[in-house]
Amino acid sequence: MLSPEIWDFKPPQHHFSIEKRDYKETDPPNIVDSHYFNHSISLVLPDTVRIPDELRTCISEDTDYYRINAINVFDLINKEFIEAFVKEGELNLLTVDNKINVDNSVAITPSGHLILSLLTEDFQTLGLEGTVSFFDRKVHTRYVVTIDLNSESFTPGKKNYERIRTSLKERFKQKFDVIVSWNPPDENLCPSSVAAWFHERQYNVVLCNQTFQQRIEYSVRIPIISEESDNDSFFEWLGIFCVSGNLKNNKENDYVNTYTYPSPFIDIGQVQYLQWTGFFTRKQVTNFYRVIKKYVLMRHTLPWCALHVQGFSDSPISWNLKEHSFYTDGDNSYTIVFRPNADSVIRKSLSSNNKPRYFQ
Numbered sequence: 001m002l003s004p005e006i007w008d009f010k011p012p013q014h015h016f017s018i019e020k021r022d023y024k025e026t027d028p029p030n031i032v033d034s035h036y037f038n039h040s041i042s043l044v045l046p047d048t049v050r051i052p053d054e055l056r057t058c059i060s061e062d063t064d065y066y067r068i069n070a071i072n073v074f075d076l077i078n079k080e081f082i083e084a085f086v087k088e089g090e091l092n093l094l095t096v097d098n099k100i101n102v103d104n105s106v107a108i109t110p111s112g113h114l115i116l117s118l119l120t121e122d123f124q125t126l127g128l129e130g131t132v133s134f135f136d137r138k139v140h141t142r143y144v145v146t147i148d149l150n151s152e153s154f155t156p157g158k159k160n161y162e163r164i165r166t167s168l169k170e171r172f173k174q175k176f177d178v179i180v181s182w183n184p185p186d187e188n189l190c191p192s193s194v195a196a197w198f199h200e201r202q203y204n205v206v207l208c209n210q211t212f213q214q215r216i217e218y219s220v221r222i223p224i225i226s227e228e229s230d231n232d233s234f235f236e237w238l239g240i241f242c243v244s245g246n247l248k249n250n251k252e253n254d255y256v257n258t259y260t261y262p263s264p265f266i267d268i269g270q271v272q273y274l275q276w277t278g279f280f281t282r283k284q285v286t287n288f289y290r291v292i293k294k295y296v297l298m299r300h301t302l303p304w305c306a307l308h309v310q311g312f313s314d315s316p317i318s319w320n321l322k323e324h325s326f327y328t329d330g331d332n333s334y335t336i337v338f339r340p341n342a343d344s345v346i347r348k349s350l351s352s353n354n355k356p357r358y359f360q
Contacts, residue, residue: 015350018231023336023344024297028289031334031346036109037094037315038280041288042242042308045272046222047301056274058291060212065181065279066195067096067206072175073106074168075201076114077149079156085194086112086149089185092281095176100314100326106176107316110183110282112150117316117323118143122174126167135325144316144323179208183283210278215244220271223262225304225337225345233262235335235347238306242273266303285309289336296338305338318350 021029041059045051075081076093085091090110098105105117116130123130123143133142147164148154154161182194199205220241225234240247240259247259289307296305313330317323324332337345 017348019346019348020343021346023293023338028286029336029344029346031319031336031348032285032289032309033282034320035285035309035311035332035334036092036111036282036317036320037107037312038282038285038309039312040275040277040310041280041285042276042306042310043272043274043292044238044241044306044308045274046220046268046303046305047270048272049270051272051274052295054291055295059276059280059284059288060210062191063210063276063278063280063284064191065179065208066192066198067177067179067208068195068198069177069204069206070175071178071198071203072169073116073172074165076106076108077147077154077161077165077168081197082149082154084197085182089189090183090281090283091180091194092182092279093178093180094279094312094315096179097177098314100316100324100330104174104176105314105316106178108149109317109321111321112148113321114147114149115316115321116145116147118145122172126172128164128167133325134323146321179279181279181281183281208278210276210280212277213275215273217241217271217273218269220268221247221261221265222268222271222303223265225339226264226342229264230262231345231347234337237262238308238335241271242275242308268303280309292338296340300340302340304340306335307338308335309333319348 043055086108091108091112092110093106093108095105095107100117104119104122107115109115117133118126118130120141120143123145126145128145130143130145132140133144136142156162156165180194182191184191184193195205195207223229223234223237225231237247239245247261292305292307296302311318311332313326315324315332318332324330331349333349335347335349337347339345
């Protein structure tokens with residue numbers, strides 16, 4: 001028998017925000033541009049039998065990325081590297097196989113910032129300017145160093161550059177496994193150029209490909225999102241559907257499932273679920289958004305269409321340069337629900353910034 005105290009555990013706190021927007025406008029919402037490191041993209045299409053080729057292939061073409069093993073951080077401030085890949089196009093680089101709360105981490109954002117999330121001992125050894133982690137302000141166990149690689153003053157020969165280069169090369173011996181993707185400024189340039197740059201410096205470079213899965217559910221009861229409906233109930237249903245959860249309430253035994261179906265709802269013949277997993281840049285997500293928008297505008301009878309983008313749980317940042325942590329579930333994601341004859345509904349999700357008590 002379960003202990004009553006265990007059964008009554010409260011779920012982790014989350015922070016959600018909801019906004020509505022006229023998606024018929026030209027530009028995608030700011031939420032797409034401000035979320036740099038995207039791990040998975042999901043699409044839910046009710047009342048859809050055939051998926052247009054453009055919708056299926058837009059996110060799967062030219063989305064290769066690379067894993068670079070045992071990288072030296074000081075190579076990331078190489079002037080040639082900065083000029084070729086940071087200042088031209090958009091570079092995305094992120095540490096993998098680390099735990100953000102207990103390990104050091106490195107990232108380069110498409111805005112051109114090198115982020116070092118460091119344990120206190122390593123930060124003090126490095127001797128660079130940084131700020132104490134927002135999540136460890138009381139105990140000072142972690143610091144964050146942010147370096148603007150696009151700064152005109154950050155160039156070889158200048159005091160600030162040479163000081164940072166010396167610190168990274170002589171005092172920071174840890175190496176990192178990272179994934180990297182580069183969106184060139186010109187379509188005539190090959191995105192694999194960044195991999196060639198690392199390969200020329202004797203790094204082990206591995207080509208990575210995204211994975212894709214598709215699922216079709218038949219005879220589905222779906223909720224309708226409207227001005228009067230409960231947004232929380234709709235997104236709860238959407239989350240359960242995406243993970244293939246049990247949406248059927250067992251009235252005879254509520255121990256099995258106490259889920260209550262949201263209303264209003266309609267019965268649909270089938271619902272398509274598509275998911276791509278890998279490393280996606282904000283530019284790739286932007287292109288996908290525009291293709292979805294075009295499709296929805298053509299399907300006036302579509303009840304709705306939902307795009308969900310999930311970030312990396314152990315990324316050192318979440319939105320723009322906002323620091324990220326993983327004390328509960330590491331969630332940093334957003335969902336955009338397109339409605340043919342109404343505004344889109346955008347839901348932004350973040351994990352709680354509060355530590356569990358045993359970490360205090």
